[in-house]
Amino acid sequence: MQAKILKTENLQAWLDKLASYGEVYAPVKGKDTSSFERVNAGVMPDFSIRTDVPPKGLIFRQAEKILAYTVGEDGLEIKRAGEEISNRIIFGIRPCDSRAFDILDAALLNPYASEYSYSVMRERTVLITLACNEPGQTCFCTTVDGSPAGKVGNVWIIDLGDRYYVEALSPSGEQVVMLGEGLFMDATEDDKLLVQHKERELFKAVSRFPAPTVGDLNRIFDDEDFWKRLADKCLSCGMCTFLCPTCHCYEIKDEGNPKSGDRYRIWDSCMFSNFTLAAGGHNPRVEHWKRLRQRMMHKFSYFIENSGVIGCVGCGRCIRSCPVAFDVREFLRDAALVCTATVGSIDGLLDRDRTA
Amino acid sequence: MEKLEVKLREKAAELLEKGEVSMVIGWGESWSPAKATPVFARGKDAASKLVFNSFCFNNLAVYLPRFAERVAIFTKPCEAGSIVSLLAEGKLSRDNLHIIGVACRGVVDPIKLKTRTGNLEELAGARVEGDFIAAKKNEEEIRLPLTEVVLEKCLNCSDYDENFFDTVIGKANHLQATPTPRVPEDADAAWWRKFWMKEFERCTRCYACREACPACYCRDSCSAQSHREKWTGTKQGPEEALMFHALRAMHVAGRCIECGACERACPMSIPLTLLHSQVGKAVEKLFSFRVGERADAPPPLQTFKREELERDAS
Structure with a gap:
């Protein structure tokens, strides 16, 4: 499909038409926090904000009922939940959050253990990605293989001031663009050149810094001092994992009695002590610094080894919302420094006190 | 400087x-x-x-x-x-x-x-x-x-x-x-319930409030996450969140200095100090105890005095 142009004043009309496809979610500013909410009469989207809460939970819900069971006279009956999900569109999702779903796919849709309700939700959701014209201070997508203008999701749009440039990236993307037929014009060669220029400019707008490689991190895994000092201020709450667009660890819990009940898949967090608590009381990660190490290693080492992509999209939410201002960029810089230092100076670097 | x-x-x-x-x-x-x-x-x-x-x-x-x-x-x-x-x-x-x-x-x-x-x-x-x-x-x-x-x-x-x-x-x-009052003077139980049910809709149960709290030192043994007794349910929602926060408020009653670290730690900006100051007022009235004043006085809910039976918090 040819790239399109949508005049700014026609955006609302397109949004209205999208409602015929399914539920439409967009960034909405709440009283205290911003998040992706269902837009209908009375709820106005605000495309200028990078939301406090990522849209992850719209597809990978915090508590998902996966089955219900009853034990009757005919024996045990198990009913799978999750069939009643309607089509939905997430409109105005930023490239980082959009790319996060590719990372979740790698973890949750892998052929050995595909996550059923996630796969259904994912299949029925169309992502309309809005290029990030105003990256924030805590954004670092370019360091983790992303870009504020990254072409990800099913439709990609970029704000050109008085008009939007719209490009469908998949068949379902084409379908939702077609819903706005009549509102769009074909993009001209000049539009395309302007967009290419903007893509380059936006990429440059987010500062890049050296990050450690998988090998680097594996080498410092045993460096207790490094991790302990890194974790000095960490409170070991689950804020960073719950606001992270790519964190996906979950556990299974049953609620009910021997006669009937429900089984849920609920978010878990590697920052919690009981995350690794095993039968018999054994727990390999009792100390909080080991849990922080796990989170960093999973994102920047294990996930790359397992799936070939970095497990972080650089959205900066964990930096912005951390109660003690822990800065993951600081970790990446420090780890890179420690690893590139010659053996003799590693001790010197470790003695350096960390303040941010 | x-x-x-x-x-x-x-x-x-x-x-x-x-x-x-x-x-x-x-x-x-x-x-x-x-x-x-x-x-x-x-x-x-x-x-x-x-x-x-x-x-x-x-x-x-x-x-x-x-x-x-x-x-x-x-x-x-x-x-x-x-x-x-x-x-x-x-x-x-x-x-x-x-x-x-x-x-x-x-x-x-x-x-x-x-x-x-x-x-x-x-x-x-x-x-x-x-x-x-x-x-x-x-x-x-x-x-x-x-x-x-x-x-x-x-x-x-x-x-x-x-x-x-x-x-x-x-x-x-x-x-x-x-200070400008955040709560109407005549707020009753029904008002509070409505208020908290609305606020706790945002709670993600990340436990940042708990981890930022000096009085919440149970850390890894918090009953809210117990694998044995289920004090809070699995489902997400304001009822379950209220259960956790009420449980926490009761556990820090008489030990909470109302510093507000919980509220400032909350990524969802839930005004938790309002909950803890309510409990704090009741503790002060019931036990004539002000938290953080004396290092040689144990918290009132860790002691028992017969005359305390007669008092009314309302």
């Missing part, structure tokens, strides 16, 4: 150099000028990174039970109560602490600041100028009176007992103003 900060760094460097303590816990600069971050200074050089200003909103007492060695800690006088309370419960040893009280002019409430200025991330060069917060946002100068953006508790700040501290830096010079 502020004179206070010079003294603060000198004191920290002195303590470390003399070997009186192995570490000084204080505040330093973070990625945002409107947000300080905890600093753990183990050497003289690190002491030069310590700061103190109205953006130092972390209650550092939360870290103390982690350390067995002798440490020094900077504290705002109002939050010294957290240390007192931990001492009263036998969680800390006074001999292992060098407590440095820092005179405070009031601490900025990040939620109020966010409400007034939009995204904190866009605030450049935020600083205190006299009784104002000055900052820049998209090249536009912002100037807000401190009284309008500080924590509610800072407007009711009272004098403190200097004898508790090993060192005092600066002279008490706190703000005085009348």
